[in-house]
Amino acid sequence: MAAPSLTKGDTIENLIEIKGARHAYQTASGPLPVLDGLDIAVPAGTFAAVVGPSGCGKSTLTKLVAGLMKPDEGEVWLHGERVTGPRKTVGMAFQNPVLLEWRTILDNVILPLEIVAPRMPTKDRVARAMELLDMVGLTGFESKRPSELSGGMRQRASLCRSIVHKPDVLILDEPFGALDAFTREDLWQTMRDLRAAEPFTAVLITHDLRESVFLGDQVIVLSGRPARTQYVMDVDLPADRTLDALFTPKAADMLHILRDQIKIAQGRDVEGHV
Amino acid sequence: MxxxxxxxxxxxxxxxxxxxxxxxxxxxxxxxxASPSDLPSAFWKYKELFFVMGWQTLWRTIVGLFLAVIVGTLIGMIIGFSKLARDALYPLLIGFNAIPKATLVPVISLIFIGQHDFNTILMAFMISFFPIAVSVGIGLSTLEPEYRDILRALGASRFTIFRKIALPKTLPEFFGALKVSATLAFIGTNLVEIVSPHGRGLGALFKSGETNGNYPLMFAVLIALAFLGIILYYAVIFLERVFAGWADREGS
Known part of the structure; x- marks a missing residue:
């Protein structure tokens, strides 16, 4: 496919790239603009955390990256290819773990393989799923039903399902949002360990600034609706960071800057660029 | 146990x-x-008739219910997936369901004169498909979008999403409706059996008891109907355990 606005050099740099996305939903009371000039660039193998006020269009952003929606204007590129629809190399996890109650945990994790790799032998599917369940500490729970697991364990299983088919793009839409604070921190560390073991490029939507700093290589602050990219921060912490890293002065400074940016995004100063 | x-x-x-x-x-x-002590002699005296007529009632009810499951599920899928179809079909379905089915007996007996089996099955079907259509429709239209998105994002077809997610997720609602429909289908079958002249089945046996002033026979027929109803109901429960047992959290 011709790539008029993207040179080959860019594609190697950035695995996910959104350029000038604009979008409005058609509602009964007229068009409701949600995105107005969204630019995002996520280099291969890195983690981009996206924060912003509620209702600013973050979930719309995930739908664009997943190819479930096309923006009215602007472009979405994955792997140097213009996104025109869903693709098998995407994984998704949501705030609601949406596990299928009639399947065991193991069969839930295998689900994407049934779509993406229908010819893969069952033995290999099971081995792959068990490998991931082991990484997130769910060994021994593979034949349980989702209703028999706690919320944190369900979310762990959901994370396994989102990466079982080795997607190169992982979309996380507030996956830890409904968990209690301690479970959430446990899952951050699980996510960090998964990243070390599995190569993927991720977009994480979150409301938690500490989460964005702990998991992100960059933190993207969106403005209030309609959303545009308001601020991008490179997280200057080691890749194998521990929770303690969040209590260093450097992290405190970053959190402080992000906090100010969120205030601006909430409408205290609409034009506020740093 | x-x-x-x-x-x-x-x-x-x-x-x-x-x-x-x-x-x-x-x-x-x-x-x-009649009192319960009158019934055993009535059952014994007409035991062959009870078996023959009971079987006729049962198989026609089951065929009618089977049609209701197929057509009800199809209508449910249409109104569950398409908002346009939902808006268009709901008033029609509700209106049709509100018509007392007894008034339809003369109508269908005139359209399909003499087709006693067919008319009976048709009535059992017409009276029992509505709960199935509505519950499947609601089950599908209230499916959380995330359930669809996990497969849609992988490029799965609508049919795959229906087969792997929407259909199994709707099964508990479907079986809930099927329990209601199973007993309704008996009402439909008996309506035609009782009202049609020279009818067959337990309804006709009831009618002949009435004509001959054999009151213990009439009550015996009612008990036989209740018995068949219970059997069919538990057959549905059995199927529910097999296909949607996961929804029952009592054991876990």
């Missing part, structure tokens, strides 16, 4: 005893109300 069987059996025995007592205490003759 023993308690599971003994509890309902004891409840039935108590019910029969109270019924006997009511008739005895009021000194009612059996043309006013």
């Amino acid at each position: 023993l308690r599971k069987i003994s509890t309902p059996v004891i409840a039935i025995l108590i019910f029969l005893a109270l019924w006997e007592l009511l008739v005895w205490a009021n000194g009612w003759p059996n043309y006013k109300m």
